[in-house]
Every structure is written in structure tokens, then in C-alpha cells.
Amino acid sequence: MKQYQMFIGGQWVDATDGEIIETTNPYSGEVWATIPRGRAEDAERAVQAAQAAFTSGAWPKLTASARGQLMRKLGDLIAENAELLAKTEVTDNGKLINEMLGQVKYLPQYFYYFGGMADKIEGAVIPIDKPDTFNFTRLEPLGVCVAITAWNSPLLLAVNKLAPGLAAGNTFVLKPSEYTSASALEFAKLVEKAGFPPGVINVVTGLGQEVGEPLVTHKLVKKIAFTGSEFGGQRIYESAAKDFKRVTLELGGKSANIVFADANLDNAVKGAIGGIYAASGQTCVAGSRLLVQRSIYDRFVERVVEFAKTAKLGDPMDVGTQVGPVTTPPQFQKILDYIDIARGEGGECLLGGKKATGPNLGAGRFVEPTIFGAVHNRMRIAQEEVFGPILACIPFDDEDEAVQIANDSNYALAAGVWTENMRRGLIMSQRLEAGMVWVNMYRAVSYMSPFGGHKRSGVGHENGMSAVMEYLQTKSVWISTGLETPDPFVLR
Incomplete structure (x- = not known):
């Protein structure tokens, strides 16, 4: 020792x-x-x-x-x-x-x-x-x-x-x-x-x-x-x-990862997955609110669910592992509590929703990659930082509604925008209340670029x-x- x-x-x-x-x-x-x-x-x-x-x-x-x-x-x-x-x-x-x-x-x-x-x-x-x-x-x-x-x-x-x-x-x-x-x-x-x-x-x-x-x-x-x-x-x-x-x-943050219908959906799916399940969701910039344009909402969320099912949980020392354990016992319990809160508020659990079990999960402090649908922005799961692998999916109709939902938060750390329309990307980067906005990418940092947020x-x-x-x-x-x-x- x-x-x-x-x-x-x-x-x-x-x-x-x-x-x-x-x-x-x-x-x-x-x-x-x-x-x-x-x-x-x-x-x-x-x-x-x-x-x-x-x-x-x-x-x-x-x-x-x-x-x-x-x-x-x-x-x-x-x-x-x-x-x-x-x-x-x-x-x-x-x-x-x-x-x-x-x-x-x-x-x-x-x-x-x-x-x-x-x-x-x-x-x-x-x-x-x-x-x-x-x-x-x-x-x-x-x-x-x-x-x-x-x-x-x-x-x-x-x-x-x-x-x-x-x-x-x-x-x-x-x-x-x-x-x-x-x-x-x-x-x-x-x-x-x-x-x-x-x-x-x-x-x-x-x-x-x-x-x-x-x-x-x-x-x-x-x-x-x-x-x-x-x-x-x-x-x-x-x-x-x-x-x-x-x-x-x-x-902390409760960052909105926003997907428009004109986005490259293959890349956006990866961005949604990486935004929340990288680091098991234990990151302040986690894209824990997935905002998807209503016209593609059902099929896009279905693709995210299917991709998340493939995530490999296991020993973090194994280079093949994609989702590791929760770091602390209090945080582990907090994540499980929020899953119960989301269900109690009417969220529809589309994937996961419980402690992960299996032969390769060590002491067992793992939470299944979890996705909730039927979420509206006033739910606690959409307003409070969970700091775990839980994704809340929210539909929107147009840019104005996406901005309204994204900015309706006590936090203003980060946001993601997925669109092939660069004019839209630039305008959204201006309208979103966030210290950092990523367009067609997510969770990138550099010693050269300021990192920080506003509000709380x-x-x-x-x-x-x-x-x-x-x-x-x-x-x-x-x-x-x-x-x-x-x-x-x-x-x-």
C-alpha cells in the first residue's frame, strides 16, 4: 500500500x-x-x-x-x-x-x-x-x-x-x-x-x-x-x-446539446454519446440535456439509444472500456436517486435506469448508461446537475424554442450545436448563454482557449x-x- x-x-x-x-x-x-x-x-x-x-x-x-x-x-x-x-x-x-x-x-x-x-x-x-x-x-x-x-x-x-x-x-x-x-x-x-x-x-x-x-x-x-x-x-x-x-x-453545468434536422446525424449521434457518457457523465461540461428538433426527434433518439447500448462497461485500466465506475460512494447514490426522481416526475426511461451488474464490474459502483424521454425543461432531471451517465431528451420546434429551452437554466457553462448551416451555427453561438459553445463538436478544451461559465x-x-x-x-x-x-x- x-x-x-x-x-x-x-x-x-x-x-x-x-x-x-x-x-x-x-x-x-x-x-x-x-x-x-x-x-x-x-x-x-x-x-x-x-x-x-x-x-x-x-x-x-x-x-x-x-x-x-x-x-x-x-x-x-x-x-x-x-x-x-x-x-x-x-x-x-x-x-x-x-x-x-x-x-x-x-x-x-x-x-x-x-x-x-x-x-x-x-x-x-x-x-x-x-x-x-x-x-x-x-x-x-x-x-x-x-x-x-x-x-x-x-x-x-x-x-x-x-x-x-x-x-x-x-x-x-x-x-x-x-x-x-x-x-x-x-x-x-x-x-x-x-x-x-x-x-x-x-x-x-x-x-x-x-x-x-x-x-x-x-x-x-x-x-x-x-x-x-x-x-x-x-x-x-x-x-x-x-x-x-x-x-x-x-x-457546474446543465449543458444543452442541440441537434437540428439538417445536422450530419451520424456525427451528432456520436456527439450526443460523447457529451454525456464520456467520463461516465462526471464532467462539468456534460451535455446532459439533449435537445432534438421535433421532426427528427423519435428516430434520432432511437439511434442514440441503440448506440448507447453498445457502450462497454468495465475495468478503467482496460483500453477497450468505454464507461468506467462512479468515483465516489456519495456520487453513486446521488445518481441512483436522480433516476428515481426522473421516474417520479414522469420521465420515460428508454435505456438503463439502474445499477449495472456483471462479472467485469469490480466492486460494482457502475450505473447503466441511462436515457430519459418525455422530459420537459422544468423537471429536476433537466434543471439540476446529476454528474452521472443520465441523458434527458427534450424536443423543440425551431431556433427560438431551442434557445429558450437551452437558456432556461441556472447554469451557463457550455452548449453544443449540430447543424450543417453555418449561419445558424454562428447565430446560435451568439444567442446561447454559455461560456463555451461547440458547433459540430463537443467536449474539446485547449490551454489556448478560455474555459469558464456564467450564472451559477x-x-x-x-x-x-x-x-x-x-x-x-x-x-x-x-x-x-x-x-x-x-x-x-x-x-x-
Whole structure:
């Protein structure tokens, strides 16, 4: 059994009180590792280490170019250790090896991209309207940032925060989900090997209320970057407001995947399947509402049902598996509860609708790919995030009705549009309330393109050039070049 320690101030340490949390393989059901159960004292140690690294360590003395070189070296180490990191994630969260290996192999690009941006962060000289005055701006790091990540894609979610924040010159305390902390601790080994100064990146583990909350409320913390539930994001937002901390919140979604009659239906079927059953529906951008134009609704939904029947459930380490287990016991029960809720509201279960059983399903935390018809948009199954392999099918007549249904949601993270009419695709991308709109594709992300939502889907964006600005503050510098100071009682 693996026994992990936390990484604080460049040292590998146990929790102050020595307590641990057992971490379980979602597929086998077996305890395979232990992680420290951090408390407020451990949060304090980590924040103090990050503050020291930001103010007086080697980190602030590095040139921006040297900072970028360190980041690129870390990217190289991730590439060299991609298989280990991916297998760790699969063992910890049960997602498919194909998906996690692809994600991990892509992570170096984040450090190359943002590492290359580190020495291109520039202020500006302003042609100020005051005589005998030189005015310019400086873009400066915030200081200690806390990154809190969810259990579904632990390293990707962490790197989304670390890469732009490090490029800007900040230091970090990373707090992964207590369900999936192992990959973050394996990642910390690479941080140490890359030669980052002690305290620049710290990793603390434990429960949210025991170590996460002390991190969020710490007076030295200047920013919190969080990916997780709407409830968790709301609590963090309220807490951060008390000290006017900066926040980035990447929360949930109830994304509409919209299929028009003129779409390439073969591709749209694949898009509908991939939008909900990839990652067993455990993704914030899941296309969990399938909106289909009424003229093709029956035959299209029938095709989706037939395709979903072929999905192979099984060991996530098997490259042939297409749907893996649900990561956590509470989430497993939540999904089953929502199936009952959908039935109770009058939804017609067209496929699945129960716990999956079979000889190749390990400990059995699997839910059958499930499809509900006879859904209207006021049902809970259409309004609330399930975070599981459940698809709600809703018919519509025309563009206006599709937009009305899609936008009738508390969430605004993502949307998909399937049509061969590019004019329609562009217009829909404008009218849909979503932070990201995919046309004739679904569930694509890049370090180059902003990722984030509106409404209750979050605040701020990750990825893309603008992500660095989330970790910078602007300072305006005024220098008088005049020989005399004018009337001190008059605003210049």
C-alpha cells in the first residue's frame, strides 16, 4: 500500500496530528493508499511556506525568463512520467486510462505555453494628459494563491490554475479532493525534481472543512481558484468576500446539446454519446440535456439509444472500456436517486435506469448508461446537475424554442450545436448563454482557449492568454519630471 505525505516548504511531512485518510480504488473497492488528513495547523504551515517563498525566497529573485524555464522543465518531467501519473489517476478516480493518459500527456503543453508567457507580461506607458508627468503601469503577482480541485480530473484541474499563476509569479497551496489526492502528491515529486524553490508549490491533503476552509479564510491568501460543486463555490465566494480576496470559480453545468434536422446525424449521434457518457457523465461540461428538433426527434433518439447500448462497461485500466465506475460512494447514490426522481416526475426511461451488474464490474459502483424521454425543461432531471451517465431528451420546434429551452437554466457553462448551416451555427453561438459553445463538436478544451461559465457555473476563466490576468494586479506609477511642485491644495 502506498503511504503518501504532504509537500510543504519543500519538505515531505505527515499531518501534524499524524492522522490519515484511506483512499479507495473505485473499480476494485480496495484501499490502495493513504494520504495525510491535514488540519488547520497544516494549512497554516503551507500558507506560511508559500508566503515566505513569495516575499523572501529565491522565487522573487528569479527573472521572468528563468521562471519560464523552470515551468518548461516541469512540463518535460510530466511528459517523462505521464504513464505513472495517468495510472495513479485511474486507480484513484476510476476514469478511463485512455482519457487520463491523453490528459496527462497534454499537460506539458500548459507549462510550455504559460512558461513562454512568463517574460511577456508587460505594463504600459500611458501618454498621460498631465504636463511634466511620466505615468506607467506595472503588472504584479498577487501573492499566495490557493488552488482547490475536484475529484474528476485532478491534475488537469490543478494545472489549469498553477500554470498561469506561476507564470505571473505567484506561489501556491494546492488542496486536491480527499478522494483523489494521490496524483497531486506524485506531481509534487516532479515539482521538487524540477528545482522549484521551496514553498513555491505546496500540496496539503484532507477534508474541505478541516484543511480547505482554513486555507480559504487565511489572511495571507490573496486568491482562491476553485473547481467543484456549486455549493462549495458559493461558500468560498462568500468567505472570500469578507477579505476581498480574488476568486476564480469553475462550477457546474446543465449543458444543452442541440441537434437540428439538417445536422450530419451520424456525427451528432456520436456527439450526443460523447457529451454525456464520456467520463461516465462526471464532467462539468456534460451535455446532459439533449435537445432534438421535433421532426427528427423519435428516430434520432432511437439511434442514440441503440448506440448507447453498445457502450462497454468495465475495468478503467482496460483500453477497450468505454464507461468506467462512479468515483465516489456519495456520487453513486446521488445518481441512483436522480433516476428515481426522473421516474417520479414522469420521465420515460428508454435505456438503463439502474445499477449495472456483471462479472467485469469490480466492486460494482457502475450505473447503466441511462436515457430519459418525455422530459420537459422544468423537471429536476433537466434543471439540476446529476454528474452521472443520465441523458434527458427534450424536443423543440425551431431556433427560438431551442434557445429558450437551452437558456432556461441556472447554469451557463457550455452548449453544443449540430447543424450543417453555418449561419445558424454562428447565430446560435451568439444567442446561447454559455461560456463555451461547440458547433459540430463537443467536449474539446485547449490551454489556448478560455474555459469558464456564467450564472451559477462560475466566476472568471481559466486557460488562454487572459488566464494570466486572473493572477495579476495592476499598479499605476506616477513620476513628476517638473522642476516645481504646483499648488498642493489642488488636485492635479
